[in-house]
Amino acid sequence: MAKQQSRGFHHACSHQAAQQLHGRDDVKERIIKEILCDTNHVNSCTIICIVAGSGLGKTSLLHVLHNDQRILDAFDKRIWIHMTDKFDKLKFFWKIVEYAIHDHCHITNLSFLEEMVKEELADKKCLFFLDDAEIEDRDFWFSALQVLNSGTKGNVVVIATTSTTVAACTGGATHSYYLNPLSEDNNVTLLQQYACIDQDIQSNPDLMKIAKKFVTRFGENPLNLKALGGLLSHSDTVPLDKLKFEQNNVPCLQLCHDLLPIHLQHCLAFCSLFPKGYIFDKHYMVVLWISQGFVVPVEGRELEDIGIGYFSELLCRSFFEYSPSHSDTDDKFVMHELVFNMVVSVSYNKYFRSEDNLTDIPESICHLSLVSSQIQTVQLMSRTEDLKDLHTLLVIQPEHQQYKTSFPTIILVGLGDFFLKFTSLKTLDLSCTEIEELPSSIAALRRLHYLSLNSTSIRALPSELCSLSNLQTLEAKHCRFLAELPDDTKRLVSLRHLHLGKELGFVRLPPGVGQLTKLQTLPVFHVGHGCSIGELRSLDNLRDCLLVAGLENVSNGGEAREAGLKDKQHLQDLTLQWQDSSIDDDDDDDDAEDVAEQVLDSLQPHPNLQELAIRRYEGSRFPPWMESSSSLPSLVSLTLDSCFSCTQLPAIAQLPSLKFLSVRKTYDVQRLSNGKHGDGVIKFPSLELLNLWEMYGLEELFEASDDGGDCPRLKKICISRCPDLKRLPCVPSVVELVLHCCDELPDIPELVSLRSLRIEGFHGVSSLSLPPGLPALKKLEIRCCDELSSVSRLSELTGVERIKIVRCPKLDWPRSN
Numbered sequence: 001m002a003k004q005q006s007r008g009f010h011h012a013c014s015h016q017a018a019q020q021l022h023g024r025d026d027v028k029e030r031i032i033k034e035i036l037c038d039t040n041h042v043n044s045c046t047i048i049c050i051v052a053g054s055g056l057g058k059t060s061l062l063h064v065l066h067n068d069q070r071i072l073d074a075f076d077k078r079i080w081i082h083m084t085d086k087f088d089k090l091k092f093f094w095k096i097v098e099y100a101i102h103d104h105c106h107i108t109n110l111s112f113l114e115e116m117v118k119e120e121l122a123d124k125k126c127l128f129f130l131d132d133a134e135i136e137d138r139d140f141w142f143s144a145l146q147v148l149n150s151g152t153k154g155n156v157v158v159i160a161t162t163s164t165t166v167a168a169c170t171g172g173a174t175h176s177y178y179l180n181p182l183s184e185d186n187n188v189t190l191l192q193q194y195a196c197i198d199q200d201i202q203s204n205p206d207l208m209k210i211a212k213k214f215v216t217r218f219g220e221n222p223l224n225l226k227a228l229g230g231l232l233s234h235s236d237t238v239p240l241d242k243l244k245f246e247q248n249n250v251p252c253l254q255l256c257h258d259l260l261p262i263h264l265q266h267c268l269a270f271c272s273l274f275p276k277g278y279i280f281d282k283h284y285m286v287v288l289w290i291s292q293g294f295v296v297p298v299e300g301r302e303l304e305d306i307g308i309g310y311f312s313e314l315l316c317r318s319f320f321e322y323s324p325s326h327s328d329t330d331d332k333f334v335m336h337e338l339v340f341n342m343v344v345s346v347s348y349n350k351y352f353r354s355e356d357n358l359t360d361i362p363e364s365i366c367h368l369s370l371v372s373s374q375i376q377t378v379q380l381m382s383r384t385e386d387l388k389d390l391h392t393l394l395v396i397q398p399e400h401q402q403y404k405t406s407f408p409t410i411i412l413v414g415l416g417d418f419f420l421k422f423t424s425l426k427t428l429d430l431s432c433t434e435i436e437e438l439p440s441s442i443a444a445l446r447r448l449h450y451l452s453l454n455s456t457s458i459r460a461l462p463s464e465l466c467s468l469s470n471l472q473t474l475e476a477k478h479c480r481f482l483a484e485l486p487d488d489t490k491r492l493v494s495l496r497h498l499h500l501g502k503e504l505g506f507v508r509l510p511p512g513v514g515q516l517t518k519l520q521t522l523p524v525f526h527v528g529h530g531c532s533i534g535e536l537r538s539l540d541n542l543r544d545c546l547l548v549a550g551l552e553n554v555s556n557g558g559e560a561r562e563a564g565l566k567d568k569q570h571l572q573d574l575t576l577q578w579q580d581s582s583i584d585d586d587d588d589d590d591d592a593e594d595v596a597e598q599v600l601d602s603l604q605p606h607p608n609l610q611e612l613a614i615r616r617y618e619g620s621r622f623p624p625w626m627e628s629s630s631s632l633p634s635l636v637s638l639t640l641d642s643c644f645s646c647t648q649l650p651a652i653a654q655l656p657s658l659k660f661l662s663v664r665k666t667y668d669v670q671r672l673s674n675g676k677h678g679d680g681v682i683k684f685p686s687l688e689l690l691n692l693w694e695m696y697g698l699e700e701l702f703e704a705s706d707d708g709g710d711c712p713r714l715k716k717i718c719i720s721r722c723p724d725l726k727r728l729p730c731v732p733s734v735v736e737l738v739l740h741c742c743d744e745l746p747d748i749p750e751l752v753s754l755r756s757l758r759i760e761g762f763h764g765v766s767s768l769s770l771p772p773g774l775p776a777l778k779k780l781e782i783r784c785c786d787e788l789s790s791v792s793r794l795s796e797l798t799g800v801e802r803i804k805i806v807r808c809p810k811l812d813w814p815r816s817n
Contacts, residue, residue: 021064022193022222023186024057027177028064034175035065035127035156036074045148045155049167052179055223055338058160061179062129063324065158073755073779074802075156076124080325082334083133084277084398086373089143093117114143118150123806128157131324132277132337136163141170184212187219194229194318217252223318223338224252230317231256253342256317266294267310268319269347273369275355275398276340279323282311282331287473287497291427291450292391304496304520319343355398357383367392372409380414381421390422394429410434416441423447431455431475440464449473454499458482466491473497476507484508484529490515497521506549514538520570522546528553534562543570545611548603549577552618557598565605573611576603578618580642592618593645607631610657613639622650629654640666649673653683653702659713662691669695673702683710690714694721701729719746735776745769752776760784766810769793783807 021028034048052058065071066078081095093113097105100120107113128148135141148155159166159173167173182190188211218224250258257265267289271280286307289295295307314320319339323332335343344353352365357376361368363386370378370393384390395410409432412418416439419425423444431454438453443464451468452475459481465471466488474492476482477499485500490512498519500507506526514535520543527533527550536548546568554560565574578596597619604625605612612635625631627650637660638652647668652658661684663672672692673683683702692698702710711731719725720740727747728737735753739745741761750773759768760783768782770793777797781804782788789810794803805811 021057021060022190023182024061024064024179027179028061031061031065031158031175031177032068032070035158036070045145045157046175047145047167047170047173048156048158049170049173049176050158050160050179051162051164051167051176052160053162053221055221055336056179056181057222058162058179059131059321059324059336062131062158062160063322066129066324071127074125075127076804077126078129079126080129080131082131082277082325083135084275087135089140092140092144093147096120114147117147121148121150121155125153125804126155128155129324130157130159133159133161133166134163136165136169138169138171145170181220182222184215184219187215187222187225188212190222191215191225191229194226194316195232196229221252221338223336226318227253227256227339230319231259233316234313251342253339254346257319257342257346260317263294263296264310264314266292268314268343269351270294270367270392271335272340272344272347272351273353273367273392273394274396275353275371276337277334278396278398279326280320280333280335282308282333286311288427288450291472293426302520354383361387363387366390369394369396370410371396371398373398375409375411377411377413380412380418382414384418384422387422389424391424392427393422393425394427395431395433396429397432415439419444426450428452436481438462438465443467446470449494451475454478460484461486463488468492470494473499475499478502479507480504482507485510485513489513492516493518495519500524509535511535517541520544524549526550532562533560536563536565540564540567541570542568543572545573545575546571547575547577549575550579551576551596551599552579552592554595554599556595557602560599560602563603565603567606569606569608571606571609574605574609575613575615576600576617577614578616580616593620597621597623601625604631607633610634611637613641614643615639615641617643618645619643620645620647622646626650627652627654629656633657636660638662640664642666644668654681654685657686658684659686659688660691661687661689662693663695664691664693666695668697670697670699671702672698672700682712684714685712687711687714689716689718691718692720692722695725696721697724698722699724700727701725747771749773755779757781758783763787766790767792770797772796775799778802780804781806782811785811 031048034046050058050061066080071078079096079099081092090108090110090113093110094105096117097113097120107116145157148157159170167176191211191214214225214228218228257268260268270289270292274280286304289307289310290303295303295310297303298306311320315333320333320335322328323330323334326332349364351367352361353369353371354361355371357378361383365387366389368390397409411434412430419439419441424447425445426447427450428445428448429450429452431452433456435453435456436459438458438461440462442462445468448468448471450473451471454475454477456479458476458479463486466486469491471492472494474495474497480502484507487510489510493516495516496518498521501524506524508529509526509531511530513531514537517538518541519539520541522539522542523545524547525536527548533548533554548563596617600614600617600619601623604623607630609632632655634657635655636657638658639662640649642665644665644667646666649663649666649669649672653673710729712733714731714733716736717728717734718738721742723743725742725746728749730749732752734751736756737751737754738758739760744765745759745762745768748771752773753776754774755776756779757774757777758781762768762785764787765785766787767790768788770791772793774797777799778801780797780800782791783806785808787810788808789812791811
């Protein structure tokens, strides 16, 4: 009977879609109304408090609010902060600064930090989402809100908490919302969505009976139903008679865990090494799982693809969720607190996370992580003296995000002896540690599959490292002192991933790197210093992104052709880069332009390529393959940067998939489209975003067709420092226009869909005349126009909901709420 009833359940999802609400639409709309309410234009920011138990959907609600288009239109900044158990004022302000500068903040002077936050919030209307805010300290909230009030009027703070007293601690929330458990109907709908059931449960009595059993037993918490739905969606038959819900006292999440395939249980257990609230990068986790042997090989498939499938299944089963502070396309994920606690509880005997230097490490563990937010010294041998074996050592920063300038938080002592003792290590991550060299005893780690030295002060890698024939991943990103790899790097025959990027300069690759034919990841390849472009010839397994720099060191087209880029079908993102000509100005080489043209002509990529960037190109013309829709049928993004000698862009208007086009510092180009297209042919049929910077000779974009059929999908245009551009074409689909640092406003035609217009940096302009025919305009922003004293037609924009004028000292305009 159970087998027959289960036929309504089937696996039909590769992963769950972004956060969706069930039964919370009413409260969502009420909160949005409060956020957007005109009474928010007062000196004190509005505080909205959402209170509910763990797993009842607070974060899902915040996520939906965060991404609502009405919110996007109304605020300059949205700042999401996940408040961990150990949050204080310093960490709170750190997070705001880091969110603003996209880099690590190491300032410890609280007063200075507060001033930095105030400066960042000045002239900006901000919306703060504070998730898991459990701090019941009035002094904390008084100080925090005092700083948040320093910005533009109308700031809003939305707090999600399980504590009923947090609202009072803030000084009294403007509005409080208490989330109750979902109704039975909403629970059934939720279960149906996550179980991927192919028919309406309500219309099937048998399925409805099963669903009600689930809801009755586990329906108080939606997270349980999501996990159960994921379990059902991945089961060919559901052993309902074995589960015996009425008698089974095993917690729901643990039950769903225990019914996982063993390889997925191993992958989940590994996640317990990371701190609560950590933001997981999907690809990073997959590489770690592979290093431990958790990913089971399948003939004809790459391990990485299999591992991605594992992650997607765990996501579908609700063990992972999309990170609410990232875009759903960023591949960043979080683990719900209840799931995390369950994973820790079932893996404690083999996995241990040390978050201080005092707790004893159990002797039974095989996987160890060290987590620290403050600088401390760890005596490795004394800390691990009771351990008999160790397969993993990870040094993890609790900030949940690795920044380029991350500062070391742990000083490891005794690394050499540690390597000699634990020769079974498979995974070793020493990122962000105070390490300048690796001991030669690294050679003892014959089973090592993964080694990361990111953001360290390492100056050289020992030659002994090259004896590790099983090493699959070597990372040394943002190591500012590392200049080159050992000469025998070619002996790392199992290497699949080699990450060496840094902000300034590059890490020299030795001759023979082309023998590493299993390489899939090599983000940066610099030609020169003994490493020829021909080393790329045999690396046909390269995937994702590749930057080929130092192309000025390639002597002719034949040499460039040896790279075999046309055969690299897995590459998605390719950058071709010459050296900045100002660094080495050699006027004696009259053939440099011709050579550059030959080289670029010979670097034609595979038709599967999706993103292409060409930087500092020294030629005056682009090759024919850039103009052919058959050569670049899948190209989505094209960037042309600092191509100073070019007077004409390639005929790219017919590339069928091109969505994003950015052109910068092509000073002599007069027209974006060079006219090599037949009459009646739609130009840029897929283009959505157009960025043009510092094109001082640009006079027009293209001659738009009379019927307005060109660029039918173009949504956003950004133009900066294009002083000769006199007019824009009529593109009815454009919804956002940004004009920056020009001498005068170009003629803007009737843009019937334009919702947002931003004018900035017109320093010498004393008057502006806004264009007519903007019926959809909702947001107007004018910034940093020092001499601007009048704006005509401003009063005609009756449909505009928000006007923002900043740093225009001579402009007198009627200010009102």
